[in-house]
Amino acid sequence: MKERYSRAAFLMLAFSLLLEPVSLxxxxxxxxxxxxxxxxxxxxxxxxxxxxxxxxxxxxxxxxSSTRRTRASSRMRRSSPHCSRTTRRSRRS
Structure with a gap:
């Protein structure tokens, strides 16, 4: 009888070890x-x-780009001969 229980326990252990990789x-x-x-x-x-x-x-x-264009056009206006600053300076002289 004891041998049957040990054999059953062994089979259950083996079965659980075989199923573990499948469940994992x-x-x-x-x-x-x-x-x-x-x-x-x-x-x-x-x-x-x-x-x-x-x-x-x-x-x-x-x-x-917009800022650069605005600055460039502003510089162009300031450097043109018809700029109001230039006119004012020439009037003072």
Whole structure:
């Protein structure tokens, strides 16, 4: 009788050890799916942020260009012979 119990215990132990990798593989498969969905969500979020960064960079570039054009036209007006400052200076002399 004791031998039967020890044999049954051995078989139960062997059976549980054989099933453990299967259940572990199933758990890892579930985790993998979860990680893949998290990675996809993070990639989407990253792409959205990169799009915002690019948009802001384009706006900044446009403002710089506009500022440069404004400054250049201002310099051109100041250097022209019909500038009001030049006229005022020549009147004082």
């Amino acid at each position: 593989a199933a758990a890892l498969s579930d985790d993998k799916g979860g990680y893949e969905s998290q990675a996809a969500a993070k990639l989407k979020q990253s792409n959205e942020l990169q799009s915002k960064i690019d948009s802001i960079s384009d706006e900044k570039r446009a403002k710089r």
